[in-house]
Amino acid sequence: MPPRSYVSPARSAAAAETRERVIEAASRTLRDESIARFSLDTVAKAAGVTRLTVYNQFGSRRGLLEAVFDEIARHGGLHQLADAMTMADPRAALDRMVEIFCGFWSRDSAVGRLHDAMATDPEFAEAVRERNERRRRGVTGLIDRIAGKSASQQARSDAVDLIFALTSYPTFASLSAGRSKDEVCRLVQAACHAALAPLLGPSSRGTGEASLEG
Amino acid sequence: MPPRSYVSPARSAAAAETRERVIEAASRTLRDESIARFSLDTVAKAAGVTRLTVYNQFGSRRGLLEAVFDEIARHGGLHQLADAMTMADPRAALDRMVEIFCGFWSRDSAVGRLHDAMATDPEFAEAVRERNERRRRGVTGLIDRIAGKSASQQARSDAVDLIFALTSYPTFASLSAGRSKDEVCRLVQAACHAALAPLLGPSSRGTGEASLEG
């Protein structure tokens, strides 16, 4: 006879709660320790569950890291990107986008450790890269709106890739030594403005907007 | 009685040769596999020695990685930096420096894997960071020569840190998707030019040198 299966509200609620507890414990561990010392044993103990429970919930270390990443993304303010992209002025939208990502990179120091984890787990790295592709698409869209009709495809790609690199986590982390989040933000915004200059055509050099000054 | 110790030319020569063989095997392994699959077992077998020999020569996994990094640095063309720094025109020196580093980052793909290793080994990361400080000092020296007297300390720091980030390996790797080494080099050079603009004072905007175009 077929087994009778059922869904239990109380069960799923409890499971969801432990899942949250594990993610929270994992985030805390990532914040406190380096990725080298991030073990499922540590996380499980910090969450007050068994290591096997972590496997039940996330399948693997990689699954846990992805869950943490998604949790941070949910609470990191990236939802504001939708509004930013619909702004009338694409340059203002770019500034806003830089601001949103600076806020995202700085909000939870665990994101840095997650980027470290990309080095040792190629599949996790791929997962993070896919999530970053949204940023690249966003930049591409804005560049297409900013670029004049005479701008070559080459110039567009250059601008997109430069701005993508400038708004990446490694760049943010590098510039964060001795700077507040807002200072980094202004610096990156200025660098992005400079990266737009070639899109405007040779005639519009030196209009001020292309300068690095905020 | 004290043990009579001696130095043996033949012995040290043979040891130096096996050391080279291990480093070579480690470089090859780093080129072929991800850092996650970089184990002393693999390297030892590839070099035709025992794992214990690796420990005898390098003390630890970290010691081996540092030896590989130094070996790559020796053959990576960084010695050209000395000449570049003494060029009369500091802007030309900066261009040359970007060129030298693009060559360095692209010469041996093992450098990418070594940067990955920074994530899991904090002490190795510190060692690599110290070696990168030479680049930062070089940039600082050039900026001081380029900056006008009116340039604020803030503006100098901004330019130094931006150029340091632009010439870093992560930026190079990010821009390398779909670009040749030379194309990346020209793009980074242009971005560095743009980063210099604020140093020249507000009056010299739009002189062309500050544009992103090569």
Add this chain to the structure above:
DNA sequence: AAATTCGATATACATAATGTATAGTCAATC
């Protein structure tokens, strides 16, 4: 009320990696 299902636990095991310890091998040097 009894049977069952599901999340979590307990325990054990396989595998791989770093690192340490000890004894042994063999050619180079004294």
Add this chain to the structure above:
DNA sequence: GATTGACTATACATTATGTATATCGAATTT
């Protein structure tokens, strides 16, 4: 010929991920 030093052989301790099996206990179904 005795000894030294680089390398080997073997073994062991530790830590981590991941898998397998049996069990407990509470929520749900019949």
